[in-house]
Amino acid sequence: MNYSDLKIGLFIPCYVDQFYPQVGIATLELLEKLGCTVTFPLNQTCCGQPMANSGFEHLTKDCDRLFYNNFSDCDYIVSPSGSCVLHIKDHLKVEGKPEESKVVRKKVYELVEFITDVLKVDAIEADFPYRVGLHQGCHGQRGLHLAQMTELNAEPFSKPVSLLKKVRGLELIDLDRTDECCGFGGTFCVSEEAVSVKMGKDRVADHIRHNAQYITGSDMSCLLHLEGILKRRNSEVKVKHIAEILNSAVKQIPVPIG
Numbered sequence: 001m002n003y004s005d006l007k008i009g010l011f012i013p014c015y016v017d018q019f020y021p022q023v024g025i026a027t028l029e030l031l032e033k034l035g036c037t038v039t040f041p042l043n044q045t046c047c048g049q050p051m052a053n054s055g056f057e058h059l060t061k062d063c064d065r066l067f068y069n070n071f072s073d074c075d076y077i078v079s080p081s082g083s084c085v086l087h088i089k090d091h092l093k094v095e096g097k098p099e100e101s102k103v104v105r106k107k108v109y110e111l112v113e114f115i116t117d118v119l120k121v122d123a124i125e126a127d128f129p130y131r132v133g134l135h136q137g138c139h140g141q142r143g144l145h146l147a148q149m150t151e152l153n154a155e156p157f158s159k160p161v162s163l164l165k166k167v168r169g170l171e172l173i174d175l176d177r178t179d180e181c182c183g184f185g186g187t188f189c190v191s192e193e194a195v196s197v198k199m200g201k202d203r204v205a206d207h208i209r210h211n212a213q214y215i216t217g218s219d220m221s222c223l224l225h226l227e228g229i230l231k232r233r234n235s236e237v238k239v240k241h242i243a244e245i246l247n248s249a250v251k252q253i254p255v256p257i258g
Contacts, residue, residue: 002035003034003035003036003037003119004035004036004037005037006036006037006075006076007037007039007073007074007075007076008031008036008037008038008039008074008075008076008077008078009038009039009040009041009070009071009074009076009077009078010024010027010028010031010038010039010040010078010079011044011047011067011071011077011078011079011084011085011088011108012024012027012040012044012079012080013046013047013079013080013081013084013220013221014045014046014047015220015221015224016080016081016220019220019224020220020224020241022244023080023220023241023243023244024080026080026241026243026244026246026247027078027079027080027111027243027247028040029247030111030243030246030247031078033125033247034115034119034121035119036119038078039074041070041071043066043070044066044067044070044071045063045066046063047063047067047084047087047088048060048063048064048067048087048091049083049084049087050187051063052087052091053187054187057091060091061095064091064092064093064094064101065094065095067088067092067104068092068094068097068100068101068104071104071107072100072103072104074107075107076107076109076114076118077104077107077108077109078108078109078110078111078114079108079109079110079111080110080111080218080220080241080242080243081110081218081219081220081221082110082137082139082140082143082144082146082218082219083137083139083140083219083221085108085109085110085113085139085144086110086139086140086143086144088104088105088108089105089108089143089144090105090143092104092105110140110144110146110218111218111242111243112140112146112159112160112163112218112242113144113146113159115163115246116159116162116163117159121163121166123166124163124166124167124246125249126166126167126168126245126246126247126248126249127167127168127169127248127249128167128168128169128170128245128248129168129169129170130169130170130171130213130214131171131173131211131212131213131214132164132170132171132172132173132212132213132214132215132216132245133172133173133175133206133207133210133212133214133215133216134158134160134161134164134172134175134178134215134216134217135182135203135207135215135216135217135222135223135226136158136160136178136179136217137182137217137218137219137221137222138181139219140160140217140218140219141179146158146159146160146218147159147160147161147179149179150178150179160216160217160218160242163242163246164216164242164245167245167246167248170245173207173210173211173212174210175206175207175210176206176209176210177206180199180202180203180206181199181203182199182200182203182222182225182226196225197229200225200226200228200229201229203226204226204229204230204233204235204237207237208235208237212237213236213237213238214237214238214239214240214245215230215237215238215239215240216239216240216241216242216245217239217241217242218241218242220241223239223240223241224239226239227239
Protein backbone atom coordinates (compact mmCIF):
# COMPACT_ATOMS: atom_id res chain seq x y z
CA MET A 1 0.00 0.00 0.00
CA ASN A 2 1.19 3.52 -0.82
CA TYR A 3 0.79 5.42 2.44
CA SER A 4 1.52 8.73 0.75
CA ASP A 5 -2.00 8.50 -0.69
CA LEU A 6 -3.53 8.21 2.78
CA LYS A 7 -4.29 11.00 5.23
CA ILE A 8 -2.40 10.47 8.48
CA GLY A 9 -3.58 12.70 11.32
CA LEU A 10 -0.89 13.66 13.83
CA PHE A 11 -2.30 13.72 17.36
CA ILE A 12 0.06 15.55 19.74
CA PRO A 13 -0.94 15.40 23.43
CA CYS A 14 -1.16 18.73 25.26
CA TYR A 15 1.78 18.03 27.60
CA VAL A 16 4.00 17.17 24.61
CA ASP A 17 2.91 20.35 22.86
CA GLN A 18 3.66 22.48 25.92
CA PHE A 19 6.81 20.87 27.36
CA TYR A 20 8.37 18.65 24.68
CA PRO A 21 7.52 20.11 21.26
CA GLN A 22 10.67 18.50 19.84
CA VAL A 23 8.97 15.12 20.27
CA GLY A 24 6.06 16.22 18.10
CA ILE A 25 8.46 17.54 15.47
CA ALA A 26 10.48 14.31 15.51
CA THR A 27 7.28 12.29 15.10
CA LEU A 28 6.21 14.37 12.09
CA GLU A 29 9.64 14.15 10.45
CA LEU A 30 9.89 10.42 11.07
CA LEU A 31 6.48 9.68 9.57
CA GLU A 32 7.31 11.76 6.52
CA LYS A 33 10.64 9.95 6.13
CA LEU A 34 8.69 6.69 6.15
CA GLY A 35 6.55 7.89 3.24
CA CYS A 36 3.44 9.17 5.02
CA THR A 37 1.42 12.26 4.16
CA VAL A 38 0.74 13.87 7.52
CA THR A 39 -1.78 16.51 8.56
CA PHE A 40 -1.75 18.37 11.88
CA PRO A 41 -5.04 19.97 12.98
CA LEU A 42 -4.03 23.24 14.61
CA ASN A 43 -6.96 23.51 17.02
CA GLN A 44 -6.48 20.13 18.73
CA THR A 45 -6.15 20.19 22.49
CA CYS A 46 -6.35 17.84 25.50
CA CYS A 47 -7.95 14.46 24.77
CA GLY A 48 -9.63 14.51 28.19
CA GLN A 49 -7.58 11.76 29.83
CA PRO A 50 -6.68 13.71 33.03
CA MET A 51 -10.36 14.39 33.73
CA ALA A 52 -11.40 10.83 33.00
CA ASN A 53 -8.64 9.39 35.19
CA SER A 54 -9.79 11.62 38.05
CA GLY A 55 -13.38 10.38 37.88
CA PHE A 56 -14.81 13.17 35.75
CA GLU A 57 -15.28 11.43 32.40
CA HIS A 58 -18.68 13.12 32.07
CA LEU A 59 -16.81 16.43 31.65
CA THR A 60 -14.85 15.23 28.60
CA LYS A 61 -17.70 15.53 26.10
CA ASP A 62 -16.30 18.67 24.47
CA CYS A 63 -12.85 17.05 24.23
CA ASP A 64 -14.39 14.02 22.52
CA ARG A 65 -16.29 16.12 20.01
CA LEU A 66 -13.27 18.28 19.20
CA PHE A 67 -11.11 15.20 18.67
CA TYR A 68 -13.77 13.70 16.41
CA ASN A 69 -14.13 16.89 14.38
CA ASN A 70 -10.37 17.15 13.95
CA PHE A 71 -9.59 13.56 12.99
CA SER A 72 -12.70 11.73 11.77
CA ASP A 73 -11.78 12.20 8.10
CA CYS A 74 -8.26 10.75 8.55
CA ASP A 75 -7.34 7.25 7.41
CA TYR A 76 -5.08 6.80 10.45
CA ILE A 77 -4.44 8.84 13.58
CA VAL A 78 -0.94 8.55 15.07
CA SER A 79 0.41 9.83 18.38
CA PRO A 80 3.70 9.56 20.32
CA SER A 81 1.84 8.80 23.56
CA GLY A 82 0.56 5.38 24.60
CA SER A 83 -1.57 6.67 27.48
CA CYS A 84 -3.45 9.23 25.38
CA VAL A 85 -3.95 6.73 22.56
CA LEU A 86 -5.34 4.15 24.98
CA HIS A 87 -7.73 6.75 26.42
CA ILE A 88 -9.13 7.54 22.96
CA LYS A 89 -9.33 3.85 22.00
CA ASP A 90 -11.25 2.97 25.15
CA HIS A 91 -13.30 6.07 25.92
CA LEU A 92 -14.03 8.26 22.88
CA LYS A 93 -17.81 8.71 22.77
CA VAL A 94 -19.37 11.50 20.73
CA GLU A 95 -23.00 12.24 21.56
CA GLY A 96 -25.29 11.21 18.74
CA LYS A 97 -22.49 9.39 16.90
CA PRO A 98 -21.99 6.00 18.62
CA GLU A 99 -21.01 4.04 15.50
CA GLU A 100 -18.90 6.88 14.09
CA SER A 101 -17.05 7.07 17.41
CA LYS A 102 -16.18 3.37 17.17
CA VAL A 103 -14.75 3.91 13.68
CA VAL A 104 -12.49 6.73 14.88
CA ARG A 105 -11.31 4.70 17.88
CA LYS A 106 -10.13 1.95 15.56
CA LYS A 107 -8.07 4.43 13.53
CA VAL A 108 -5.91 5.59 16.48
CA TYR A 109 -2.39 4.18 16.79
CA GLU A 110 0.55 4.80 19.08
CA LEU A 111 3.65 5.65 17.01
CA VAL A 112 5.61 2.42 17.64
CA GLU A 113 2.48 0.37 17.03
CA PHE A 114 1.84 2.19 13.74
CA ILE A 115 5.40 1.75 12.48
CA THR A 116 5.57 -1.96 13.30
CA ASP A 117 2.00 -3.14 12.67
CA VAL A 118 0.79 -0.86 9.86
CA LEU A 119 3.86 0.39 8.01
CA LYS A 120 5.75 -2.87 8.79
CA VAL A 121 9.09 -1.08 8.54
CA ASP A 122 12.09 -3.36 7.94
CA ALA A 123 14.85 -0.77 8.33
CA ILE A 124 15.35 2.53 10.12
CA GLU A 125 17.87 5.05 8.82
CA ALA A 126 19.02 6.32 12.20
CA ASP A 127 22.23 6.61 14.20
CA PHE A 128 22.40 6.89 17.98
CA PRO A 129 25.76 5.68 19.37
CA TYR A 130 24.87 5.53 23.05
CA ARG A 131 23.94 3.07 25.80
CA VAL A 132 20.16 3.22 26.09
CA GLY A 133 17.71 1.82 28.63
CA LEU A 134 14.10 1.28 27.56
CA HIS A 135 11.33 2.20 29.98
CA GLN A 136 8.21 0.35 28.92
CA GLY A 137 5.20 2.43 29.98
CA CYS A 138 2.26 0.59 31.55
CA HIS A 139 -0.38 1.93 29.16
CA GLY A 140 1.66 0.89 26.14
CA GLN A 141 2.54 -2.55 27.47
CA ARG A 142 -0.61 -3.60 29.28
CA GLY A 143 -3.16 -1.60 27.33
CA LEU A 144 -1.81 -1.49 23.78
CA HIS A 145 0.29 -4.68 24.03
CA LEU A 146 3.46 -3.10 22.70
CA ALA A 147 5.42 -5.71 24.67
CA GLN A 148 4.78 -8.95 26.50
CA MET A 149 4.22 -8.80 30.26
CA THR A 150 6.91 -10.72 32.13
CA GLU A 151 4.46 -12.23 34.63
CA LEU A 152 2.82 -14.21 31.82
CA ASN A 153 4.09 -17.60 30.73
CA ALA A 154 4.11 -16.52 27.10
CA GLU A 155 6.51 -15.85 24.26
CA PRO A 156 8.33 -12.56 24.93
CA PHE A 157 8.19 -9.73 22.40
CA SER A 158 8.74 -5.99 22.37
CA LYS A 159 7.86 -3.70 19.49
CA PRO A 160 9.98 -0.80 20.85
CA VAL A 161 12.98 -3.13 21.22
CA SER A 162 12.57 -4.40 17.66
CA LEU A 163 12.76 -0.80 16.38
CA LEU A 164 15.63 0.27 18.64
CA LYS A 165 17.69 -2.70 17.44
CA LYS A 166 17.50 -1.27 13.93
CA VAL A 167 19.29 1.94 15.02
CA ARG A 168 22.98 1.99 14.15
CA GLY A 169 25.36 2.31 17.10
CA LEU A 170 22.67 2.02 19.76
CA GLU A 171 23.52 -0.35 22.64
CA LEU A 172 20.36 -1.48 24.40
CA ILE A 173 21.11 -2.32 28.03
CA ASP A 174 19.52 -5.13 30.05
CA LEU A 175 17.51 -4.05 33.09
CA ASP A 176 16.77 -6.07 36.22
CA ARG A 177 13.04 -5.30 35.98
CA THR A 178 12.03 -4.67 32.39
CA ASP A 179 8.39 -3.76 32.86
CA GLU A 180 8.14 -2.15 36.28
CA CYS A 181 5.93 0.95 36.59
CA CYS A 182 7.75 4.27 36.98
CA GLY A 183 5.09 5.57 39.37
CA PHE A 184 3.89 8.52 37.30
CA GLY A 185 0.36 7.30 36.67
CA GLY A 186 -1.03 10.69 35.63
CA THR A 187 -2.90 12.11 38.62
CA PHE A 188 -1.48 9.30 40.81
CA CYS A 189 1.78 11.25 41.12
CA VAL A 190 -0.24 14.10 42.67
CA SER A 191 -2.49 12.11 45.00
CA GLU A 192 0.25 9.64 46.05
CA GLU A 193 3.38 11.77 45.67
CA ALA A 194 5.65 9.83 48.05
CA VAL A 195 4.84 6.44 46.53
CA SER A 196 5.20 7.86 43.01
CA VAL A 197 8.63 9.34 43.76
CA LYS A 198 9.91 6.11 45.35
CA MET A 199 8.79 4.08 42.34
CA GLY A 200 10.47 6.57 40.01
CA LYS A 201 13.69 6.45 41.98
CA ASP A 202 13.71 2.65 41.71
CA ARG A 203 13.34 2.83 37.93
CA VAL A 204 16.10 5.42 37.61
CA ALA A 205 18.40 3.35 39.83
CA ASP A 206 17.93 0.30 37.60
CA HIS A 207 19.08 2.28 34.54
CA ILE A 208 21.99 3.92 36.34
CA ARG A 209 23.10 0.57 37.75
CA HIS A 210 23.47 -0.70 34.19
CA ASN A 211 25.34 2.39 32.97
CA ALA A 212 22.66 3.87 30.76
CA GLN A 213 23.46 7.17 29.06
CA TYR A 214 19.87 7.68 27.94
CA ILE A 215 16.46 6.44 29.03
CA THR A 216 13.91 6.17 26.25
CA GLY A 217 10.29 5.13 25.95
CA SER A 218 7.14 5.68 23.92
CA ASP A 219 5.30 7.72 26.56
CA MET A 220 6.75 11.16 27.31
CA SER A 221 4.72 11.44 30.52
CA CYS A 222 6.74 8.60 32.08
CA LEU A 223 9.96 10.13 30.80
CA LEU A 224 8.97 13.53 32.24
CA HIS A 225 8.63 11.89 35.66
CA LEU A 226 11.98 10.10 35.37
CA GLU A 227 13.69 13.23 34.04
CA GLY A 228 12.60 15.19 37.11
CA ILE A 229 14.17 12.59 39.39
CA LEU A 230 17.38 12.52 37.33
CA LYS A 231 17.71 16.30 37.47
CA ARG A 232 17.17 16.42 41.21
CA ARG A 233 20.06 14.04 41.74
CA ASN A 234 22.21 15.94 39.21
CA SER A 235 22.57 12.83 37.08
CA GLU A 236 24.20 12.97 33.65
CA VAL A 237 21.69 10.43 32.34
CA LYS A 238 19.23 12.01 29.89
CA VAL A 239 15.79 11.06 28.60
CA LYS A 240 14.81 10.99 24.95
CA HIS A 241 11.54 9.87 23.38
CA ILE A 242 11.84 6.92 21.00
CA ALA A 243 10.62 9.13 18.14
CA GLU A 244 13.69 11.35 18.60
CA ILE A 245 16.02 8.35 18.50
CA LEU A 246 14.36 6.78 15.45
CA ASN A 247 14.52 10.17 13.72
CA SER A 248 18.16 10.78 14.64
CA ALA A 249 21.11 10.65 12.30
CA VAL A 250 24.80 11.45 12.53
CA LYS A 251 25.23 14.96 11.19
CA GLN A 252 28.15 15.57 8.88
CA ILE A 253 30.22 18.57 9.97
CA PRO A 254 31.34 20.52 6.90
CA VAL A 255 35.10 20.73 6.49
CA PRO A 256 36.36 24.31 5.99
CA ILE A 257 37.91 24.93 2.59
CA GLY A 258 41.15 26.92 2.28
